[in-house]
Amino acid sequence: MANTSTPKKPTAKKTVVAQNNGQAEKKQTGSSRIKVQKTYKIFINGQFPRTESGRYYPLTLSDGSIVNLCLSSRKDIRNAVVAAREAQEKWAARAGLNKSQILYRLAEMLETRSSQFIEELQLMGATKEAAINETETAIDRLIYYAGWCDKFNAIFSSVNPVSSSHFNFSSNEPTGVVTIVAAEESGLLGLISVMAPVIAGGNTCVVLASESKALSAVTLAEVIATSDIPAGVVNILTGTRKELLAHMANHMDVNAIYLHSNKAEEIKEVETLSALNVKRARIEFVSNWFEPKEENPYRIQDFIEVKTTWHPIGI
Template identity: 55%
Template sequence: MARIEILKTYKLFIGGQFPRTESGRFYALKNTKGTPIANICLSSRKDVRNAAQAARKAFGGWSEKTAFNRGQILYRIAEMLEGRRDQFIAELQAQGVGKAKAEKEVEIAIDRIVYYAGWCDKYNQVLSAVNPVSSSHFNFSVYEPTGVVGIFAPQNTSLLGLVSVLMPVIAGGNTCLVLASENMPLCAITFAEVLHSSDLPGGVVNILTGTNKELADTLSSHMDINAIVYGGEDSEILKSIQENAVSNIKRVIVQKKDWVKPDSQDLYMIIDTQELKTTWHPIENIGGATSSY
C-alpha cells in the first residue's frame, strides 16, 4: 500500500509563531483544474491587530541591531530559502506556474534577498550626508526606519513579489505585517517557515492570509502602523488605503514593477520606508582666528 502523504496546514505567522486565525475561518485554495489544494486562513481584524502589536514590539530590537547583523540575518534567509528551493518550486507549480518559470522565480527571489542583505550596512553610507552649514555646528543626516509597515504583497506572484517588497522594508530596520497574495498564498506561509529558521527575531515579519477587501481598511487606518507599501493593482482599494492613511499621516508607497526584471530592485526601495534624521551639534573653535594647527 502506498504511503499516505502528510498534508500541510497553512497557518498565519505572528510574533514568530504559527497561530490559526483567531476567527476560525478559512477559504479553499484550488489549483487550475479546480481541485482544492489547501485551506487558507481567512484573517480577521483581530489578526491584524495581533500582527501589528507583534511588529511594534519587535521594532526596538530589530531597528537597533547593528546594520551588519541585519545583513547577516538577511543572508541567512537566503541560505534557508536555497535549501528549500524544490519545495517552493513545487508550490508555485501547484498554484499554476510552469516549471521553468517557477524555477526562475525562486532563483531570482533568493538572489534578491542576497542583494538586500548586502545593502543593510551600505545604504546609509551612500545616501546619508554631512551638511556644511554656515555656522559653527556639525550637521549630519542619516536614514532611520519609519517604524511598523503594513505591506500588501503583489497579487500575481506567490513568492517573488512578496520577497521584492518585503526585503527592502526589513533591510532598513522596519518591522512589518504582510498580507499575502490572495490567489497565490501558499509560498507566503512556507516563506514564513524560512524566516522562522533564519535567526530573524519573532515579530519582525508577520504574515497574514485573507482578502484585501476585508483587511485593507483595518490595516490602513490602524494608528500604530506608520507606513503602507501597496503592491497590488486595485485602484479602488489603493484609494481607500490612501484615504485611511490620513488618520495618522501614514506614508503610502505604491510598488508596481515587473518583479522578474533586474531593475525591479534598487537602493531607493529601501529609502521608501526610511525617515531622514538631521542632527546638529556645536563645534567648539578654540581660539578662533588666532589658533594655528
C-alpha cells in the same frame, strides 16, 4: 508527494484483497496510504496560530487538490502589529552587519528549501521553468538586500554645508512598523522584493500575502521561523484585501504602508485612511518583478526617515 506511488507491502495488500473483495479494486490503483493534509496557518510573533476568526478560504491547485488557507480577520492584524511593534526597536538596534548576516542566512535556508517553493509555484499555476526562475530570483534578491543592510546608511546620509557655525548631518532611521499588501500576481518574488528592503532598513512588517498565490508565503513563514530572524520582525497573514486593507491602512500604531495595486478604489482607500496618522504610503504597481530595476537600494530608502542634527561648533 512523488515518492509514494509504488505500494511498499504487496503481501499486506493481498491479505486485504482476500478479505474484502469489494474495496480491493480501488486500492490497487495506487498507494493505500492516506495522504497527510497540511494545515496552512498564519505567522505572528514567530508562531503559527490559526486565524483568531476560525475562518478559512479554499484554494484549488493545479493538480486538482484543494487546500484551506486562513481567512485572517482584523484581530489577527491587531495581534501582528502588537508583535511587530514589540520587535521593532530591538531589530533596528542590531548592527547593520548583523542584519546582513541574518538576511543572508535566510537566503541560505531558502536555497535548501528551493525544491518545495518550485513545486508549490507549479501547484499555483506556474510552468516548471517559470517556477525555478522565480524561486532563484527571489533568493538572489534576498542576498542583494542582505548586502545593503550595513551600507545604505552610508550612501543615504550626508554632511550638509550650512552657513552658520554648525556641524550639520543627516542620518537614517527606520520608519517603524510597516504593513505590506503584497503583489497578488507574484506570490514569492513579489513578496520578497518588498519585504527584504523593508526589514533591511530596520523596520518590522505585517504582510498580507497574495490571496490566490498564498502557498509560497506560508512556506516562507516556515523558513523564517527556523532562520535567525527574531520573532515579530516578519508577520505573515493570509486573507482577502477587501476585508483587511482598511485595517492595515488606518491602524494608528502602523507607521507606513506598502500597497501593490493598480486599482483606483484600493489606492484611494489606502491614501485616505493613511492620512489618519500621517502614515507613509508607498503605492506602486510592478508588472514584471524580474526586471533588474526592481532591485535597488531606493526600496530601502522608501521606508527610512532622515534625522538631521545641528551640532554647534566653534563655541
